[in-house]
Amino acid sequence: DISEEVTRRTIERTLDQFKITPENIREGVLYFNKQMRDGLRNKSESHDYMPMIPSFITHIPDGSETGLSLAGDLGGTNFRICSVELNGDHTFNLEQYKTKVEKAFMVGTSDELFGHLARQIKYFLSLHHSDYLKSNTEKIKMSFTFSFPLDQTSLNTGTLIRWTKGFNIEDAVGKDIAELFQKAIDSLNLPVRIVAITNDTVGTLLANAYSSVSKKKTVLGAIFGTGTNGAYAEKLDNIAKLDSKTVELLKSRGIDDMIINTEWGSFDNCLKFLPTTIYDEIVDSETSNPGVHVFEKRISGMFLGEIVRLMMLDLHKRKLILQNYEQIEATLRSVPSSSNLLNLTNLPRRPNSKKLSHRILTEWNFTTENLSKIQIDDTKNLKVTELVIQESLHLATTFEDRIIIKEVTTAVTTRAALLSSIAIAAVVLKTGRLGVTLDEKGVLVDTHLKDDVVEVAVDGSVVEFYPGFQENIYRGLRYSQLGEDFAKKIDITITKDGSGVGAALCAGSYLE
Numbered sequence: 001d002i003s004e005e006v007t008r009r010t011i012e013r014t015l016d017q018f019k020i021t022p023e024n025i026r027e028g029v030l031y032f033n034k035q036m037r038d039g040l041r042n043k044s045e046s047h048d049y050m051p052m053i054p055s056f057i058t059h060i061p062d063g064s065e066t067g068l069s070l071a072g073d074l075g076g077t078n079f080r081i082c083s084v085e086l087n088g089d090h091t092f093n094l095e096q097y098k099t100k101v102e103k104a105f106m107v108g109t110s111d112e113l114f115g116h117l118a119r120q121i122k123y124f125l126s127l128h129h130s131d132y133l134k135s136n137t138e139k140i141k142m143s144f145t146f147s148f149p150l151d152q153t154s155l156n157t158g159t160l161i162r163w164t165k166g167f168n169i170e171d172a173v174g175k176d177i178a179e180l181f182q183k184a185i186d187s188l189n190l191p192v193r194i195v196a197i198t199n200d201t202v203g204t205l206l207a208n209a210y211s212s213v214s215k216k217k218t219v220l221g222a223i224f225g226t227g228t229n230g231a232y233a234e235k236l237d238n239i240a241k242l243d244s245k246t247v248e249l250l251k252s253r254g255i256d257d258m259i260i261n262t263e264w265g266s267f268d269n270c271l272k273f274l275p276t277t278i279y280d281e282i283v284d285s286e287t288s289n290p291g292v293h294v295f296e297k298r299i300s301g302m303f304l305g306e307i308v309r310l311m312m313l314d315l316h317k318r319k320l321i322l323q324n325y326e327q328i329e330a331t332l333r334s335v336p337s338s339s340n341l342l343n344l345t346n347l348p349r350r351p352n353s354k355k356l357s358h359r360i361l362t363e364w365n366f367t368t369e370n371l372s373k374i375q376i377d378d379t380k381n382l383k384v385t386e387l388v389i390q391e392s393l394h395l396a397t398t399f400e401d402r403i404i405i406k407e408v409t410t411a412v413t414t415r416a417a418l419l420s421s422i423a424i425a426a427v428v429l430k431t432g433r434l435g436v437t438l439d440e441k442g443v444l445v446d447t448h449l450k451d452d453v454v455e456v457a458v459d460g461s462v463v464e465f466y467p468g469f470q471e472n473i474y475r476g477l478r479y480s481q482l483g484e485d486f487a488k489k490i491d492i493t494i495t496k497d498g499s500g501v502g503a504a505l506c507a508g509s510y511l512e
């Protein structure tokens with residue numbers, strides 16, 4: 001059948017745009033290496049290198065740490081507080097409390113916001129650590145995870161550059177947020193001192209370094225969830241953009257390394273390497289930050305479902321899939337709604353409509369979680385895929401549609417995992433811990449360090465739950481300059497509690 005053959009060839013051409021070859025991976029690693037090195041030298045923002053932000057965290061735990069500390073986390077909608085009692089044997093006791101931040105606090109004054117957060121801490125202490133509230137002699141150290149753009153100048157000073165995610169408190173912009181928060185804490189006479197400002201990637205690295213009993217070095221903390229990012233320890237001598245006084249002071253205290261928050265979501269913002277399809281361009285144009293975070297937009301949970309939605313729409317317009325959706329939908333409607341597999345009562349009534357359901361036409365309406373279900377569908381008729389498309393998009397599909405939708409899903413997410421492996425391979429090589437590194441020119445050299453196996457601590461629903469994501473990361477690692485032998489020596493370990501235990505561990509970098 002000629003038309004079937006033409007369809008097949010057109011689909012193949014569309015999917016081919018998502019192919020990543022071993023050569024692509026090695027080229028990507030070289031470029032990642034260059035962008036990391038340039039980012040470590042340059043302070044100003046640029047599309048030509050990664051941000052590579054010094055975290056001022058210099059103590060990487062080994063599991064022997066002890067004591068009580070607090071972690072506060074203001075991410076977007078919630079403020080989370082936890083206390084962590086480290087037992088010194090890789091274990092800990094954790095108390096947690098989460099509260100929604102009302103809109104009024106997001107757009108009022110800094111006194112109102114931080115006053116509110118301080119009152120939440122007081123409440124938390126009264127629940128779990130009332131003895132501290134009474135004694136008021138000893139202060140508990142607190143790390144503050146603050147997920148907004150900061151110009152951080154020491155472990156516990158950071159000037160707010162701008163608000164994002166619906167926050168808008170003008171008087172806080174340009175001020176040190178730790179100072180604002182500490183003032184609010186002090187005015188309630190709480191026994192709490194903010195000693196560190198940090199972020200979730202750094203927390204993931206520290207949490208794994210503390211908890212791991214394997215004696216393997218944790219060389220990288222990485223997030224693959226809504227977004228993606230990574231943090232690793234870098235030699236102070238390599239962080240040229242740190243001011244020399246800070247470096248001297250740290251060295252005089254016997255410190256040689258500092259954790260760098262790479263902000264690798266911004267890898268290749270100048271698009272010299274990354275494969276770009278028309279779908280990537282549309283996704284980028286739909287975001288609030290077009291032209292930046294372009295690596296993240298090809299990798300993380302917020303975007304993968306959207307790429308697939310746009311591809312389904314395009315293939316429909318080109319008359320390659322979803323051509324019979326109405327007819328089939330009508331048949332489906334006649335099925336009694338008592339069938340709990342096909343809940344048809346939710347289907348929109350669109351008699352004589354020639355338009356697709358509004359759901360598939362709506363931006364961001366198709367999640368990466370849906371892709372997971374399609375990916376794992378091994379039923380004969382791709383029944384699971386049928387239900388996913390029906391429930392999430394209110395569309396009926398033919399078996400042929402479903403085969404293509406599954407292929408599209410696989411193409412988009414395999415590319416995501418292989419691109420992720422570029423970041424992991426490049427950072428592991430940069431640390432040199434496996435005995436090899438890439439020098440300034442991208443030449444592979446021996447570092448004489450010989451850790452047998454290293455751990456890469458990861459967190460986020462995509463890396464944790466997406467079927468085959470980790471396998472594809474490993475495949476990419478083998479394609480990279482690490483090759484088969486070194487790729488084998490990387491243990492990808494799911495690590496929870498980055499923003500709790502990990503953040504609390506940041507207090508360990510505070511020097512009196």
Ligand code: ADP
Binds near residue numbers: 462466
């Ligand atoms: P966050 O990164 O916001 O802390 P998560 O790590 O849970 O939270 O990541 C959320 C992202 O992961 C969302 O984009 C969501 O669509 C996606 N996601 C949730 N569940 C799954 C799953 N089972 N498989 C793949 N992606 C998932």
